[in-house]
Amino acid sequence: TPNNIAVVFEDKQLTYKEVNEKANQLARKLREKGIKPDSVVGIMVERSPEMIIGIMAVLKAGGAYLPIAPEYPEDRIQFMLDDSGSQIILIQDKFINAKGSYRNAEFISIENQELFTGDVSNPKLISKPENLAYVIYTSGSTGKPKGVMIENYSVINRINWMQKQYPIAEGDVILQKTPYTFDVSVWELLWWSFTGAKVCLLIPGGEKNPEEIVKAIEKNKVTTMHFVPSMLSVFLEYVEEKGIIEEIASLKQVFASGEALNLKQVEKFNKLLYKEKGTSLHNLYGPTEATVDVSYFGCSTEEELELVPIGKPIDNIKLYVVSKEKGLQPIGVAGELCIAGDGLARGYLNRPELTEEKFAANPFAPGERMYRTGDLARWLPDGNLEYLGRIDHQVKIRGYRIELGEIENRLLKHETIKEAVVLDKEGADGNKYLC
Template structure:
């Protein structure tokens, strides 16, 4: 059953700041307690499946305890200490994340796809001393000690649950996102925020022991958070898709059918491609186990919703749910249950989840219904801030001007309240974009390009082409430059998904009457 987010209708502007989202959640609980409880109650129930192997709650908990004890007792990991983890989807990845948490630490995922220069920056900025690695995923660095997960957990010794040294207000993870200054920034999120987010999800879309979540989001992205932990609340199962297979519809179909997957997440653009792949084929019959399909990370189009209903809802009864939220507010803060029939002009991002308030502000004032302003967030899900970056934290995480002693996060996203209390998304205030759900600050790419010699000006824009999004860099040189050297430099300092698809040289950049770069004109060049 899917419940309505709220029955509140906003009749006037004053009611917008009185959102009835206060709700109970186990606010003193830390995330590892859920799997420890399930391991006690249902030790032999299957918890995780991967590569045809099935691991029980007892298996996962015991291995995580073993590694956690090693981290705490042998390596001296302290409460709140950040520990890196580099592991593709695998049993070791799950055990590693839980072990860091059980030891009292804060897990910080690092992608194996990152260039060494960026990995070294993450290590330096976070101040970590240890990085957990899987045998095949070792990174090349002399800056920290690498701990091989496989070696530690191969011991068959039974270790009891460690004494919990964490509190609900302690941090659970640090996830780095693209930054406007040319350097990524680490977002620090607390246990309490994650517990609230998962408790809301379980209340709205209840899982049972028979449900299976397909984990296919790389753990360096925040959508992975609910995939990694939600199942443990309900005693459900987690199915790990083979690494890299999230880009291949056939692999996803095979995994859904084989493992009776009931819950899956897609970025909207990938969902559309998936739907087109199965349209007018018999493949949809292999997806009969699906119950919920969640989307987030990009604007969900009405065409995608209509295609979903035509292909999946009518044949399997699966529902599509649109989520919205920044990394700085614990994954998602609003939710919209898409209708199963009819046409939509625009798909809203929905209404706020439990213990969350959304404000549409302009110059510090609440905007009337239908008027666009900046989406600002307050409530339990708001992150602590940016790691080791107090200046940026104070700029983006402000005191709530409407409620004393409460913090508010300024998203930079634009939106407007509708009469029914749902929110429409209206783009960005700045140069942040999302491509296939990956958050990119165009200014970070520009900063990296400007590090090179003979670059007078630079602007990066995103354009849509053939249902895909491309990054184009426009450069005004001040001397002789080599485009190949520019691309090599970018590949050595940025994730692959941030490297421009094309670099174009111009004599000058077009500007608006205000003197600002005319990015719309650049998109048409």
């Protein structure tokens, strides 16, 4: 598919051949600067064709990309550069002067056309499946962000599963709208390139604007996209209020993750889009530490749902619901959701103690590791998992253990309740009450 359109941004289009050749040229320049397997290369750009080319070039050079939001405070950026050992940062010109001088870092303008000269052939493959693909920083409880290291084979496993489960082809268009500092962006950035499909890049900041999203869907005939559930609600309200179902009729499949998806959101989606246009909604769940998503559930069905599960494990992933005593919980009993399999991160960069704590030995499969999510879940009789909130949302009142997330889920089933938060408060009599 060398002459197929690969990347669309506003009125600019690049073919597969153009993207590949530019990425190859930049990859060779990065290799000349010493980039090799497990080298971390920072990228500080807005959503743009340069973002795609930069990420592809880092991967082709054999390195791992580190997405940096240009709006991050300087001390956070310096911490990420120091912690990751990243000595090269690909940057757009507009951000070079806006940022101070960072220690031990060379900024390379990705808009410098001299980078895109010379040999356009694919560089020799030097990275292996167990080498790093990317490092994404998530907020840490100590106040310092922690770098999650994801390896190539974990990314390949995740995208191969997605293509098998939700196949896309040359006629499909993915809308890339997730900021690249969030790991949901990984499949938006890469999946299309496995199949000859097309990626449409939403204008920077457009992910917060339902009008811009609708415009992009209509103009580019987008077929596949993602929402966090709260933004999905805003989008559906906008579509319903404006009566513009026809404008988004190209949509075939929509994925939701990043927050708990509730029954009201699913019912509204199915009423507006599934029943009218056949667009399907899929609930995905997974932490950054397990390569984007580890479970899936199809929400668009003729059957009436009682709740919205997070579903069943994706390929080459094992999910366990574990008790405090480190045993497996029976069906219907809540416990900590733990993950094993090909999606697990290598660990946290330069945080061996935390890595050992969170990526523990798997007692159910000797020799394997298991990631402890801190999320509460339970198996349902049909083999799906129900997400119940964070473990620290479990409270004890009068000796009873109460899952606040479970009560919130029940409240959300009431037709007049849109959002619900349940807290435990101490009354004047010293007893705890729910409110």
